[in-house]
Amino acid sequence: MLRLELRPAPSRLMIYLSPLLAMALMLVVGMIVFTILGQPPLKAFHAFFVEPINDWYGFGELLIKSSPLALIALGLAVGFRANIWNIGAEGQLIMGAIAAGGVALWLHETTNAWILLPLMFIAGALGGMFWASIPAFLRTRFNTSEILVSLMLVYVANLILSWLIHGPWRDPDGYGFPQSKLFESSAILPIMMEGTRVHAGLFITVLALIAAGIFFRWSLTAFQMRVAGLAPKAALYAGFKQKKMVWLGLLAGGAAAGLAGTSEVAGPIGQLLIPISPGYGFAAIIVAFVGRLHPVGIVLASLLMALLYLGGESAQMQLALPAAVSGVFQGMLLFFLLATDVLIQFKLRWVSKASVGAA
Amino acid sequence: MSLIAAPPRLELRGITKRYPSVVANQDIDLVVQPSEIHALLGENGAGKSTLMKIVYGVVKPDTGSVFWNGQAVKIRSPAQARALGIGMVFQHFSLFDTLTVAQNIALALDQKQDMQALSARIVEVSNRYGLPLEPDRLVHLLSVGERQRVEIVRCLLQEPQLLIMDEPTSVLTPQAVRKLFETLRRLAAEGCSILYISHKLDEIRELCHTATVLRGGKVTGMANPQLESSKSLAELMIGKELPAYRRASTRALGEPSLVINDLSRATTDPFGTSLKHVQLSVHAGEIVGIAGVSGNGQQELLYALSGEQPGRREEVLIKGQEAGQLDAAERRSLGLRFVPEERLGRGAVPEMPLELNALLTGYANGLAPKGWIQYAKIREFSKACIERFNVKAGGPQAAAKSLSGGNVQKYIVGRELMLNPQVLIIAQPTWGVDVGAASFIRQTLLDLSQAGVAVLVISEELDELFEICDQIAVIEGGQLSPAKPVAQTSVEEIGLLMGGTRTSHVTEQRVA
Secondary structure (H helix, E strand, O other), rough: OEEEEEEOOHHHHHHHHHHHHHHHHHHHHHHHHHOOOOHHHHHHHHHHHHHHOOOHHHHHHHHHHHHHHHHHHHHHHHHHOOOOOOOOOHHHHHHHHHHHHHHHHHHOOOOOOOHHHHHHHHHHHHHHHHHHHHHHHHHHOOOOOOOHHHHHHHHHHHHHHHHHHHOOOOOOOOOOOOOOOOHHHHHHHOOOOOOOEEOOOHHHHHHHHHHHHHHHHHHHHHHHHHHHOOOOOHHHHHOOOHHHHHHHHHHHHHHHHHHHHHHHHHHHHHHOOOOOOHHHHHHHHHEEEEEEEOOOHHHHHHHHHHHHHHHHHHHHHHHOOHHHHHHHHHHHHHHHHHHHHHHHHEEEEOHHHHHHHHH | OHHHOOOOEEEEEEEEEOOOOEEEEEEEEEEEOOOOEEEEEEEOOHHHHHHHHHHOHHHHHHEEEEEEEOOOEEOOHHHHHHOOOOOEEOOOOOOOOOOOOHHHHHHHOOOOOOOOHHHHHHHHHHOOOOOOOOOEEHHHOOOHHHHHHHHHHHHHHHOEEEEEEOOHHHOOHHHHHHHHHHHHHHHHHOOOOOEEOOHHHHHHHHHHEEEEEEEEEEEEEEEEEOOHHHHHHHHHHHHHOOOOOOOOOOOOOOOOEEEEEEEEEEEOOOOOOOHHHHEEEEEOOOEEEEOOOOOOOOOHHHHHHHEEEEEEHHHHHOEEOOOEEEEEEEHHHHOOOEEEEOOOOOOOOOEEHHHHHHHHHHHHHHHHHHHEEEEEHHHHHHHHHHHHHOOOOOOOOOHHHHOOHHHHHHHHHHHHOOOOEEEEEEEOOOOOHHHHHHHHHHHHHHHHHHOOOOOEEEEOOOOHHHHHHEEEEEEEEEEEEEEHHHHHOOOHHHHHHHHHHHHHHHHHHHHH
């Protein structure tokens, strides 16, 4: 039978190469899947990975999609590095969007974007943090699993949004569609690149990227959280404040998701409706891991993940493939990454039955 | 003996085993005669364990041959080794706590067993060798010595011709050690050969007929231990002379720096030990030792003292201040420093470089002002620690896990000492550390106490405690005996306390 054996020393090179390897494997298996679906693999490859970004507009779309992914992944990485598993960024994104959208609808008479947009981002961040504070409180107070609580709150957030746009916030002139009024122009982020839909939300992501880079490398708190993630007993031995880490880890993810939600409603969407996000909050978990919880890696991973989103849309239109094809590729990417990671730490060895029984 | 004409029981010729980063055994020859108690002596990392795993079929040698009663054999698995008549008692027991003695033994035997008959055989064999065991008792109710008996009886049931014992006495009281030796002598007299692995020289001199000494994976000597002194054996083992300890004859004792005040703590772990009314003072300038067989409350006491599991405020006083409710970081700021027994994963983060490991307990000492890490400072600190404490490492950027256990220990001890302790608690200071480094660490503790630091040492090695401590107390069943000055006690007396009332009580109950 096959057995996994710990390697004496994992290769440093492979730690960085394994995301690329996972990507290559995803492509190879993807080609096979396309062939089975009756598509010529090269044409499908072109439609999936080249078509979406072969013009300026497409490139802009790539940035629009990768920006929230990177932003949320950076926030999640703060907690993930300390083994604090916030799986509910999608819900925090929705709550951030609700808070920001609420400000936009409430202050619709404010014509100064320099006042309204910052207020919306503050509200969005607070909304996301509020939603993340629930698992943080329950974890620190009652030791509940933040994984389950944060995940379940995604559905609660979705229902709250649904209630709002079916009920109190429904656009009276919207022919009964479940959506809010369109935001005033002062609540819409300006376009940054001519001929695309790239908006100023990208700046938030760039700022978060720089902040995370500095925080991870130089901050004592980030070091302490890394220790808690790598060796929980060492964190206890050193006397690091576990509760503070849980709060910080969850709130960072919540704030990032809330900001991303704000960018979405103040950017390409321009109102509250369902869905606000095509699963950015969940895809960002994959982005954070493919990016090795490191800011530079997260940027690269977010571009790849955004391409998978665009490729999925393009494959629907050009090849008449179902929308689920994006999810298939995302899943394969994470699967192959986890598999290659296992093989960095372990090697496969064939062991005969006899020695297995005896050992 | 009249058996000289018979072939040796076990003969190894030219055994070599290479691992990716180290040659564990190089060209090793070893001969064990029938009825012989043969010591395999060497420091940690000398290659003893690898060699024994080769004999027991766990590891395959790269080159070399094995002869069993004169026949060339290839031992491919432990099952095959057992079939040949080789038994091994491991240093770390492999027993299931929730099963009975008989069930545990049945699991290790290669054939299916009739439990009734097996229980009868267990009673018979254990009585014959003076290792009384009750087959129906659950293992978690047994003392450590009794668990070892289970392991030994398990081997004896297979009527071995060679019994390998890996550091068997490290968990036993002196009295239990004596009983074990009686059993081993009786076994040898009946013709069974014994390979006895240890680094405890007195025991080897008392028990063994022949000793093979390993150093750095090679055989460096053969000796008759009964004709050697402990000193000469030690020098064979480490290849150089041991330095003598320097200690001042008189020292002024200061105020009590660490006071444990009626500390009781119920354990939540079903196999843990509850602490009962622990009382102890350690004065500035003295070394107090706590002896005891492992699992008698040492872990629980250390967690309570370090602040990893805080409790009531008045239980612990550090330099006169009530500190029982404080966490580890807060106690550190009062001057307490702690070196735990688990180095990797608790005392240091294995994946992180040494320089970041300096930050683990040193961040409040100017290495990260205002919460921002100063890499130049931690590198400098780490370099100084590596130099002063002679840590063998690739430099401040080497990951902690790339160091050997002894060097990680030197780094952790060094780190805590460089951070100016006023009270130092240290657990198993020289566990897994080679002889040279061990004497360096002990000397460091002596120097520290002379500089006015209060030192509390928790160790399972009685020799070590008698070498460096001013006072010794014994922990047994969660209770701490009153500390006694070393001059007014003896290894005998401490050993009796370590065996404790609890163990003898249980034994009596079972015999009755």
